[in-house]
Amino acid sequence: GAVVSQHPSWVICKSGTSVKIECRSLDFQATTMFWYRQFPKQSLMLMATSNEGSKATYEQGVEKDKFLINHASLTLSTLTVTSAHPEDSSFYICSASRLAGLYEQYFGPGTRLTVT
Amino acid sequence: AQKITQTQPGMFVQEKEAVTLDCTYDTSDQSYGLFWYKQPSSGEMIFLIYQGSYDEQNATEGRYSLNFQKARKSANLVISASQLGDSAMYFCAMSRHSGGSNYKLTFGKGTLLTVNP
Numbered sequence: 633g634a635v636v637s638q639h640p641s642w643v644i645c646k647s648g649t650s651v652k653i654e655c656r657s658l659d660f661q662a663t664t665m666f667w668y669r670q671f672p673k674q675s676l677m678l679m680a681t682s683n684e685g686s687k688a689t690y691e692q693g694v695e696k697d698k699f700l701i702n703h704a705s706l707t708l709s710t711l712t713v714t715s716a717h718p719e720d721s722s723f724y725i726c727s728a729s730r731l732a733g734l735y736e737q738y739f740g741p742g743t744r745l746t747v748t
Numbered sequence: 749a750q751k752i753t754q755t756q757p758g759m760f761v762q763e764k765e766a767v768t769l770d771c772t773y774d775t776s777d778q779s780y781g782l783f784w785y786k787q788p789s790s791g792e793m794i795f796l797i798y799q800g801s802y803d804e805q806n807a808t809e810g811r812y813s814l815n816f817q818k819a820r821k822s823a824n825l826v827i828s829a830s831q832l833g834d835s836a837m838y839f840c841a842m843s844r845h846s847g848g849s850n851y852k853l854t855f856g857k858g859t860l861l862t863v864n865p
Contacts, residue, residue, distance in 0.1 A: 666852070675839065675855045676793075723791060729851070737843075737853060739785075739793035 633659050636728050638740035645716055646748055653711045653743045655726030661706035662728035666737070667699075670723040682709050716747040750775045750844045752856035759861050761830045768815070769825040769859045771840030777801075781843035782823040783853070784814065788836040796838075799823060830863045837861075 635658040645651045655665055664683050668676040680696075682688040682703035690696045698720075700712040709728075713720055725742040751774040761767040773782065780801045786794040799807045799814045807814045815824040827834060840856040 675857045676853075678852055678854075681852065725791075725793065727793075727853075737851075738795075742791040742793075744791070 634730070634736075634738045635659055636662075636726065636738045636740040638724075638726055638743050640743060641741060642744040642746075644746045644748060647717055648715055650712055650714045651716055651745060653713075653724055653726075653745075655709045655711070655728070655740050657707045657728045657730070657738070660728075660730045662709075662730055663706070664729040665703055665709035666727045666729070667701060667709075667711050668725045668727070670725060670742075672723075676725060679711075713745065716745070718747045721745055721747045750777070750780075750842055750854045752840050752842055752854055754840055754856035754859050756859045757857075759859055761827075761861065761863055763832060763863055763865050764829055766826060766828045767830055767861065769827070769838050769840075769861065771823045771825065771856060773821050773823060773840075773842050775821075775842065775844065777844060779845070781851075782814070782816070783841040783843065784812070784823075784825045785839045785841060785855075786834075786836045787839060787858070793839075797825065827861075832863050832865060835861060835863045 637656045639654045667679045670676045679694045680688045680690045682701050684703050684706050688701035703709040727737045727739045729736045753772045782799045784796040797809045797812045797814050799816045811828045813826045837858045839858045841853045843851050
């Protein structure tokens with residue numbers, strides 16, 4: 633149990649276009665979803681936290697107008713990278729929590745974004 | 749502010765031997781959780797083990813054990829009987845309360861483990 637999927641697993645887009653990444657909890661309802669960004673050979677950096685039905689909370693330094701997060705249901709959150717540029721190329725990973733607490737956080741397989 | 753420090757960028761171990769990956773943390777919270785994740789080259793984050801700050805016994809999960817020394821603020825991962833499939837990046841992380849019912853994970857920089865045959 634507690635499976636999280638991401639779609640697409642990889643995407644290539646042209647500079648200036650927008651791309652949407654989906655994160656789904658397949659067998660549980662996720663009260664909270666998290667979006668991380670990981671550059672090559674670096675650690676995961678939290679971008680934002682989203683709770684179903686409310687606005688996402690962004691970490692300091694993350695542009696909320698560039699990285700649009702929607703958590704419309706208890707099983708789906710989306711991250712839209714708007715007007716993507718080559719520096720947005722990265723590995724984006726989502727995770728989901730089904731309970732409020734210190735323990736539960738399940739990760740998706742990640743999405744590799746390349747902006748040309 | 750919470751901080752996780754992993755001082756070993758890379759580690760090598762012979763197959764079937766044990767290896768310890770270091771992790772120290774800094775927090776002013778009384779209640780927190782400590783995690784270890786494995787990230788193979790495919791990129792997925794694989795949960796290995798969890799230790800709560802109030803847990804008196806060290807956590808164990810199969811070949812993984814967490815050496816928790818609260819006074820020293822360390823949470824080292826011990827992998828026994830290393831296997832070739834253990835070669836991966838390993839991240840130590842700490843869960844922290846971020847307001848309301850939200851908790852966030854802070855990750856260390858990771859340790860790249862290579863298991864040699």
